[in-house]
Amino acid sequence: MERQKRTTIYDIALKLNLAASSVSRALSNSSKINAETKALVLKTAVEMNYQHNAMASNLRKGSNPTIGVVVPRINQDYFSNVIAGIEEVTYSRGYSLIICQSNEQHAREVDCVNALVNQHVSCVIISIAAETGTYGHLQQVLDRQIGLIQFDRVVDELDTFKVINNNETASLEAVSHLIEQGYRRIALLEGPQQLDIFRQRKAGYLAALRQHNIPVLEELMYENAWTKELGAVATAKLLDLENPPDAIFASTSDFSALGVLEVAANKGIQIPKELGICGYSNEPFTELTSPSITTIDQYSFKMGKTIAELYFEQTEGKAQIKPKTISIKPKLIVRKSTRRK
Structure with a gap:
């Protein structure tokens, strides 16, 4: 036809x-x-x-009420909640969103950003992919005088508005909680260290150990254990040590913590008596596992609203606002996987 x-x-x-x-x-x-x-x-x-044709009309007028959002994975509750928070604010202002996911790949992130630039979006909101190590595609956004707001995983080299969590403080509180519950050999599952959020979470882990005069042991720190599968592999190796950990802080994600839980259950290890487990992000399943998993709530919906409000603050304000960083303090949620006392 x-x-x-x-x-x-x-x-x-x-x-x-x-x-x-x-x-x-x-x-x-x-x-x-x-x-x-x-x-x-x-x-x-x-x-x-x-x-x-609204888009053509807006382009003729020099504006386009559309914002592009690039996230590592749409199907993670944290990122979907951030998007929901952004949308609640932008919808009320007559703006539309275009959502892209990088799948943690640098090349795909570049493609996403280029596609958004070619669609003349008013702003690109992005959380950096794990593989991303160069930032020319983001500089291109700035060079085109398109708004750029980074959140969660950000690049310090780019002078943009940023909305982040206080990851170091959250990790320090989580590890301090484990110590207060009587755990002493606390292992750390790390994410890729080129990403600022994982460096900060490791810094919080180290700070907590030092504050409580607990030795820092390299054998208890496992790199790049940031998925359920990698978390499981790391846990199996840690538990096979001659002197295994009595707690594991999965600083990367709750998915990694779920991998810890499954391996421990298969080995017949009693949680929390023999092994404490703490995750990060407060994914919905952490309340439903047996035992429920202690985790850190990043207030993702609030973060999304904050990001969108920051965009309108800079575009609708009478005076030009210099780029700034807004930090949101996460909250430790204690559940059965660490509660010994």
């Missing part, structure tokens, strides 16, 4: 023997066009099934 041609203002102008500019003004209710002509143009537009 042949696709029907889209009606344009030129088609209406041809039918009515008017200039296209006059049709455009009539459709936008310009005071320069008399009421009789406006009525005729609107009647003809309906008869010809004319549909207003």
